[in-house]
Amino acid sequence: MSGLRQYFTYTNGTWVASLVAVVCFLTGVALTAHVGNTVRSELVSQNKREAVARLSEVRARLEGELSRTVAYGLGLRANVIHFANQPFEAAHYEAVAADLIEGNPVIRSIGLAPNNILRAVYPHQPNQAAIGLNYRMNTSQWPAIRRAMLERDVVIAGPLELVQGGRALLIRIPVFPPINPGQPLAERPYWGVASLVVDEAGLMKAAGVSDTANELRIEIIDKGAANPDNAHVFGGFGLLAEDGVGLPLNLPGGLNWEVLGYPRNGWVANERNIWITQLVGSLISLVFGAMAFLLISEVYKVRSMALHDPLTGLANRRLLEDRMLQFAVMSERTGNGFEIFYVDLDAFKPVNDNYGHAVGDQLLIEVSHRLQQQIRQTDTVARVGGDEFIILTPGNMRRAEKDAFLERLADRVSQMFEFSGVRIEVKASIGSASFPSDAGTIDDLLRVADSRMYAQKAKNRQKTEVAAGSGVPQTG
Incomplete structure (x- = not known):
């Protein structure tokens, strides 16, 4: 009888200890898995913050390069205003146009259109055939020029596919020479428009923008595009469909671009370390006290990161x-x-x-x-x-x-x-x-x-x- 009682006591003790061990182990596994997922999410968030920092550098370089190019066009406008009271002579602007293109190679060509009729273009070849083009009659180019006239400000269109090959941005700079010194811009008469054709690939190269930077795939999209299929500007990865990060670009001329970034291999956390942590946590879970300490410390750590x-x-x-x-x-x-x-x-x-x-x-x-x-x-x-x-x-x-x-x-x-x-x-x-x-x-x-x-x-x-x-x- 005594031996039977000892058997049940021993058996019940084994079952209770096994049940507690299983409960502690399963609870530890569940909590450790939760902590691992939280750490994984935080690592992904950290990777995204680092990606945003790299995109900020890309944004700054591109904004600076395009603003510098627009500044060249504003200098040309000042020169046009200086000769506005004289009969238009294309020769007056050839030296200025040559200097501008030499100083900024991303400019493919420069055109001047008094009264919206193209009268001068530099370099002459292969653009000479465009002389005499009436922008009012050109359905593809007139909307941007009309907008520049109405807004009395720089308007940038594109990028557009050029007949000569390649893609380019068209910078339209309306010219409003004053009749009297100090005349407000709103009261000045319209002279015409100066146009800069900016090579898209050259612009990106000059700004140091490539489609991949430090294992980060880069893409630029036009958020103002009427057709989403035409929103692509630079890069070819289709990052709109990815869980990427993005930053808006502060560009002149009404451009509404955004630069996107996504790692070449995705938002990969250090899975090996995470799995090791979960395995170690599961083993330590067999010891209730130690596991409680580790889990509570991890929970507070994650909570502190969130707060x-x-x-x-x-x-x-x-x-x-x-x-x-x-x-x-x-x-x-x-x-x-x-x-x-x-x-x-x-x-x-x-x-x-x-x-x-x-x-x-x-x-x-x-x-x-x-x-x-x-x-x-x-x-x-x-x-x-x-x-x-x-x-x-x-x-x-x-x-x-x-x-x-x-x-x-x-x-x-x-x-x-x-x-x-x-x-x-x-x-x-x-x-x-x-x-x-x-x-x-x-x-x-x-x-x-x-x-x-x-x-x-x-x-x-x-x-x-x-x-x-x-x-x-x-x-x-």
Whole structure:
């Protein structure tokens, strides 16, 4: 009897231990798989951020090259205006056209059309046959020229297939010479149009744009194309159908292009390391305590990645709104509200444009440090946009206390920023709001602070003068 009881005891203990081990193992496998998928998603997101950074370089080079080419055309327009009161002579412009083409080889040809009739073209061959073309009678070219006339601005059409071979952009520059000095553009008479034929392949080469960059496939599309089948501009990968990343191009002449990127082998995370992590996690799952520690630490790690800004380490908008909701619930019980301060940097875009995104990122990191130095341990600083920050402080402030805090914030943020020999004058606009006196909901409170910040930005814009020296003008 004793032996039978020992058998059942031993058997039941084995089954219980096996069941617990199986449950722990299966739970560990499930949680580890979840963590692996989260890590995989984060790695893909990181790869996409790196791809966007590479696309930013492509965008900057292409925007600069096309703007430089348009500037050549504007120089030609100035020369035409200079001779506008004289009878048109093509010889007046041959030397200028030759210099422009020599200075910018992407320009295939230059044409001048007084009263929209092509009277001069350079080089003469193989374009001489086009002399006398009346653009008004040309259904393919007239819409862009008419648009340039009506808008009184540069219009770029294309890329178009040329009879001579290749594809090109057609830059149409309307000419409006003044009758009297200082005559407004809207009142000037129309002289005609100057046209630059820009070789598409040469433009991309001059801008250093290729269809593959660091294993990233590049494609440029025209978002303004009437027919999606004709939206392709550069590259030949059909990335619109892929899970790629894209950046809009800020181009002159009304072009609405976007540069797309997608890795040659797709968004491949390091699958080998992920599988090893999952295998190790599954084995460690047999030991409940160790597995619990590993899983909890991984969950908190992933949660922290989801709730904090990767650049500055500050809370992101999601974490900020969670804390604001908690304070709002507490306010209903205690009657104590809270304050928010909406901080927006003035003229941050020129910093990126003039010094590059690396300097802009360092400036954002420095501003986040400055804001953290001005708060208490119970306060929260969050980055909620590119150059936008919000400070959350529990408890309501008196008017004098809030004004002193605003002044301290503005003084600290506005200190000169120096990085790699660059000195940048920093300015910010700050708007504040109190809960619940200014608004009874979180969304309304954010709108109040946002509107007050923009009101402050408008005041700053009126008072600001362009700074001298090497600093960036902070004009709002």
